[in-house]
Amino acid sequence: MSTLQHDPRDQVRVLDEDGEVVGEIPDLSDGELVEMYRQMRLARHFDKRAVSLQRQGRMGTYPPLSGQEGAQIGSAYALDEDDWLFPSYREHGAGVVRGLPLKQTLLYWMGHEDGNKMDEGVNIFPVAVPISTQILHATGAAWASKLKGENRAFICYFGDGGTSEGDFHEGLNFAGVFDTPNVFFCNNNQWAISVPRERQTASETIAQKAIAYGFDGVQVDGMDPLAVYAVTRAAVEKAKNPEEGQRRPTLVEAVQYRFGAHTTADDPTVYRDAEEVERWKAKDPIPRLEKFLRNTGRLDDEAVDGIRQSVEDEVAEAIREAEAVERPEPSEMFEHVYESLPEDLREQRASLEALREQYGDEAFLRE
Amino acid sequence: MSTLQHDPRDQVRVLDEDGEVVGEIPDLSDGELVEMYRQMRLARHFDKRAVSLQRQGRMGTYPPLSGQEGAQIGSAYALDEDDWLFPSYREHGAGVVRGLPLKQTLLYWMGHEDGNKMDEGVNIFPVAVPISTQILHATGAAWASKLKGENRAFICYFGDGGTSEGDFHEGLNFAGVFDTPNVFFCNNNQWAISVPRERQTASETIAQKAIAYGFDGVQVDGMDPLAVYAVTRAAVEKAKNPEEGQRRPTLVEAVQYRFGAHTTADDPTVYRDAEEVERWKAKDPIPRLEKFLRNTGRLDDEAVDGIRQSVEDEVAEAIREAEAVERPEPSEMFEHVYESLPEDLREQRASLEALREQYGDEAFLRE
Amino acid sequence: MATQQTTTQNLTLVQAVRDGLYTEMSRDSDVLVLGEDVGKNGGVFRATEGLYDEFGPDRVIDTPLAESGIVGTAIGMAAYGLKPVPEIQFMGFIYPAFDQIVSHAARLRTRSRGRFTCPLVVRAPYGGGIRAPEHHSESKEAFFAHEPGLKVVIPSTPHDTKGLLISAIRDPDPVVFLEPKLIYRAFRGDVPEDDYTVPIGEAAVRREGTDISVFTWGAMTRPTLEAAENLAEAGVDCEVVDLRTMSPLDRETIVESFKKTGRAAVVHEAPKTGGLGGEIASIIQEEALLYQEAPVERIAGFDTPFPLYALEDYYLPSVARVEEGIRNAVEF
Amino acid sequence: MATQQTTTQNLTLVQAVRDGLYTEMSRDSDVLVLGEDVGKNGGVFRATEGLYDEFGPDRVIDTPLAESGIVGTAIGMAAYGLKPVPEIQFMGFIYPAFDQIVSHAARLRTRSRGRFTCPLVVRAPYGGGIRAPEHHSESKEAFFAHEPGLKVVIPSTPHDTKGLLISAIRDPDPVVFLEPKLIYRAFRGDVPEDDYTVPIGEAAVRREGTDISVFTWGAMTRPTLEAAENLAEAGVDCEVVDLRTMSPLDRETIVESFKKTGRAAVVHEAPKTGGLGGEIASIIQEEALLYQEAPVERIAGFDTPFPLYALEDYYLPSVARVEEGIRNAVEF
């Protein structure tokens, strides 16, 4: 819990860039540590394949996550079974940890609404494209949970750019006032598309913004999965069982870097140096955790190889499944607008069906 | 300038509740000090009369300011000639200091748009009814001024409730990033209609919210006009000539109390104790400054009496003038929608005029 | 639709709002209200009076002053199984919450393919005529009616207010519930004490007539009916239809009435251009052009910002303007 | 209106946006652009490419990620004598700025009785068809056309884009300038290098015809013209009118064209209900009912949220749907 008492300027760290221990290793079993490593590799490989699918025209615009696996997996791993996760649009890795099949993520970015349909029991909110709007949903859901007398934590992800939106402010302010069990997790990856972190705000850290809301803020090395785990775990525990005088919410600033483009539609070489990218690549969370696990005898060549293979298989299978899904029926557009379809929508649906009948699908599809 | 270096929790004070000096008297001439006193009395008397006009049905809903004269006059007095003022809807007193005739304020609350029409040379933005929206305008104007190479300060008023809106956050954040010459002046009068300050935010002070934007925040006794003057003056100077490494904007939290109702449509006894009101009335800024001025030989009975009389005359004259103004021509509704009237608006105006011709004004006016 | 009506009370429209909230909150512990000044103060129009004492601070919640926050957190609550009824103090202050309403409340069901729903009711007093300051008189129901996924309701009588509000709260989808504040206290009407519903999506014929169909809603219903009575003396028999739901529109009633009369007018406070008058006229000519004997007359607010109150009586459709408009359509 | 046209370039629509900005920024040092990624990155669609290098960071400004902040500070700048051109990255993200646009930009002149004005241009790419994620395809021009005090412009050709953008920047009032991103790069057109203006408020007849008037704008202009050509082969002679300005509408051209043909269709991407199709149909029957031989056909987006891209081709009016709609009106 003490991690949260840090001055926001003291970045929390557990492993350094070489995988050497510089903080307190969190209380995780060997199996869990290796599983975290596997999830990070899975996210990285998924990302590579997704970018390539987009290049081949097999998928639409896609937002890559490489470099951010430490923050995503470390934080999602710190949640308890019943806790809830509110993603932005980049948390494909965090999603997997919490039970979202890769196939769903693929489908979503292939333009199918079904990709956003979580199974019952998967406590993940749909992707939020409009920046920071999900923060209010996370605060409201956490508040509802508290009113219901539950004891759950609600983690919400957003970027450094997202801290500039009014909804960030209103969401954190409500959380402070109503003392809701939220973990506000800022993936500060230094860039909001082409806008650097210094242009988002004049505050030295993002963590210190918590002072405006009367609760803790903490800055963590976001490319150190164990530090992220420790900080998030402490925040989750505080959300559920705050000490006397403590407020439940926490703002976590996970300092990290996106190695690739903002989305596949973006060309980062226009706005940032190769040198900067290299500097951050030295902090890559995956080799870092791998070194630590090898150094401490938790992982060897054989195990790493097995993981690589299983990860590749898993992603390949997800792609096969997603691509096997047919284009949705056009009439699905009319489903789920309301619980029951009003008369005029029924007519519109019928008119679309009649036109398809008459002219065939070729009359609609462009390209 | 040192006032700005205070920890936000150290409230700046100059006079105590009995008018005794407990800080540094700002560098103001005797005449200026007495003038500040007069302006506060003018504001107080205006307020009393305006409330009574509303009760008599001679004016619409009106937001009283009694109790807040110290903050309004102290701060407006600290501006230089060329500086700009962005009010909320309660700064009738600050307006007067900056050259806005009382007649205008009356007209506005009597439902005439002309009340909001500032004369050229009066550097005041129109009343902003939607809470905190004016903060962005003040930031934008200050930014424009800086881009033009001017050296002016822009003070913007808003309430404690106003700090919860997204526009507060976005406005202060832009000001920090673009280092604009703004003084963000929060009239923390403890209440946003019926919602107490503690329900607005969990942060201990409002001043500390400046930490989120990378610039100074300072809390001042808002019922101490000299402390308000000192703090605002320092902020204005910093806005124009920051020291190396200082950011231009400042967030000032002026702690104060509204003695009366939120507006004439509000009944504060529903949500707050008479005892609380009495406690704050002991801090009334007017007797406080009066005591100081009398104690230091700057004011005597005769002068006070003269001020009372001149203030009453001035307000009475303003009311006479305002009430002599006729109801605007209905066609004025169509003026100033655009610089030049589009065809359909021209037709709408003509149809209104034709109807008035035919049916007379009685056919329109209700009651 | 009304269930058995044991006792009735004689309530104003705003009291009927309160009674609707009270009734539904008593019945369903998932219902809660939140907003600015809704708690101890009972709302600036007293629409939530006494609810705080009755249901406590966890169900009648004074929030910070932040409309996006109010609606955005209500969306989170609704998705999480509660039935929040956020209040926006005046419709002119709903815009900070516009993004949350149109991008999220309206889309949560479709976005999640039904896994999450958003059963909330955004209440807001709307409309002019109360000598209020700027931004306190807007009437922009058309904004919300243009957004798929929302329902938009505007009552005009105490009875309908309670019944429609209960329907809105029970509705599985988000409803924007606009209350005509001009007539919050203008008159009283019988309101059953029990709970009952008035269905969303059904217009009410307030006056039957044969010469022209006049479509209106909310606070404009009264001057329209008054104009209809005046015109009756002059031999013009108006049918007055109170639409009550702006989305989805009751096209059947609109078209049926029009087919009977062959002439129509629409009366609304909102600016004419882009207002729902255009939508209604358009539906009429789409469905019943062959019956149409005159242009559908739009009697509406002017295409100007709502003026400060010295001129508001000239802005709002008055009885005389309504009469004139109807006469135009009849004499065409 | 065009001034003498020395040299012309062959530009795409998005290049014409850039050229319009470049031209006006060169001429008037009060013009500046601000928004997300407009600076070094040159805009996510490259609409501001090279401007940062040309005019520097004080006139091509990357802002924090906050739309209300972008428009709200631009209002302050405009009131203070500059001519800001804020960019909203996609129309689906304009709603956080909705309050600043409708409550402030639109009202500053009237509120201050002309002492302060708000000469800004809010640019935003709008519309579907580019296989983009959620919220990247909206087309809600009707929201802005319903707000008095705003002008709303939507170009459909490179030539008009530059000329209308320059007009918008020079306009003394706030303009919402919506760019059809589907055709940002779909074709090229001749664009004079000099500065010239295309007047706001004037529609353009893109194809003369005698059987039916088809009103459209933006990206829908192309499928509409294509449908018109197809129908010509079948003997239906369409007049296609590109409205170009959605507020104020060019009622004269609309009515004139309609009086000639007696039949009409409106084609837009926005949801049908509450869209500008209703407004246009309503104007037609108000002004020319006696000429009307068939209902005005509205060929529009469905009243559903814009779907993810797997289905967007079914949502958007296709050439076939346009043809079908026109045929309905002609065969009525």
Ligand SMILES: Cc1ncc(C[n+]2csc(CCOP(=O)(O)OP(=O)(O)O)c2C)c(N)n1
């Ligand atoms: C309200 C809104 N405005 C603009 C956008 C367009 N946009 C998408 S991502 C992005 C940058 C986000 O940066 P950041 O918050 O740092 O998150 P990151 O992408 O770096 O994870 C922008 C401007 C959007 N999605 N929503």
Ligand SMILES: Cc1ncc(C[n+]2csc(CCOP(=O)(O)OP(=O)(O)O)c2C)c(N)n1
């Ligand atoms: C956006 C918006 N929401 C709601 C209101 C209604 N309203 C007017 S004043 C007020 C309270 C303001 O409190 P505060 O900011 O503390 O200022 P004070 O009135 O105390 O000076 C409210 C809720 C408004 N004017 N604008």
Ligand SMILES: [Mg+2]
């Ligand atoms: Mg980022």
Ligand SMILES: [Mg+2]
């Ligand atoms: Mg206050």
